[in-house]
Amino acid sequence: MDAVSNLSRAADWLREAENIVVFSGAGVSAESGIPTFRDEGGVWDRFPPEQFATPSGLLATAARQPHRVAEFIIGLLEPIAEAAPNAAHLAVAELEKHAGVTVVTQNIDGLHHDAGSTTVWEVHGSVFQIVDQAGRQLRRVSRSDLRAVVDALRQTLADGFQLDQARQAVRPVLDFGPQGYCRPDIVLFGEAMAEPAWTKAREASEECDCMLIVGTSGAVYPAAMLPEQAKSAGANIIAVGPERCFCDLWLRGTAGAVLPALLKLVSGQGT
């Protein structure tokens, strides 16, 4: 089937669906300037996950090379601090005019919310929510708070890196003290999925007629089991991205190009 007929078949499935789950990963935010994890030059190329994405790895790196953790925090937070929703996030939000839409995202960047999607389950948590060590929510931070942390950390590196100065710089998002610690509510490898988001995401995947997967490699479980679960429950599975993942119908291309074109067809504006 050619690209045009794939697009129109996907639009038919979306038009016929009552409940749609949009399941997104880092690729949906790539065109907002946030690097993906596994593409060439992605986050894990620069910061190997065994050193930066597990609690024990991160603590060991912090003890041996604290300046590398500072660089990791800058690498993670700076693109998010600067980001705004792109055409793909906006098209996902617009889709709500046509059906019930639940967004399930592995992203921690808040861009689906900012685009106007109303039901968003962030299964790997949110960088904007600061929690204590029991997981209790303490406060929310803004993109400009993240920008301030990045600027202060950069200054620390420019000054030759002093641990006390670095700790002060990250205090709005990460702090250790006699009472315990606070940290962003994001899921590292080996940690439990964010709740209630994960339970809601599984329920929505079981109940949807159509799942639209956008910009994920499908490499990380348990999140990657959601499309399989939706398929077993009878849903049509569409995937959008440069690389094929588990799906019935693959729309090859970038999210920022494909999703607006798809939305046009769903709204009856396309040819």
Ligand code: OAD
């Ligand atoms: P990955 O980096 O594994 O995959 C990103 C996917 O997006 C790839 O399939 C790319 O081809 C695709 N992509 C790149 N640019 C795109 C574009 N402009 N439009 C559409 N697709 C594009 O990121 P995720 O699948 O999100 O979790 O990774 C899943 C999890 O692994 C993350 O949530 C994170 C990471 O480790 C944790 O850290 C727990």
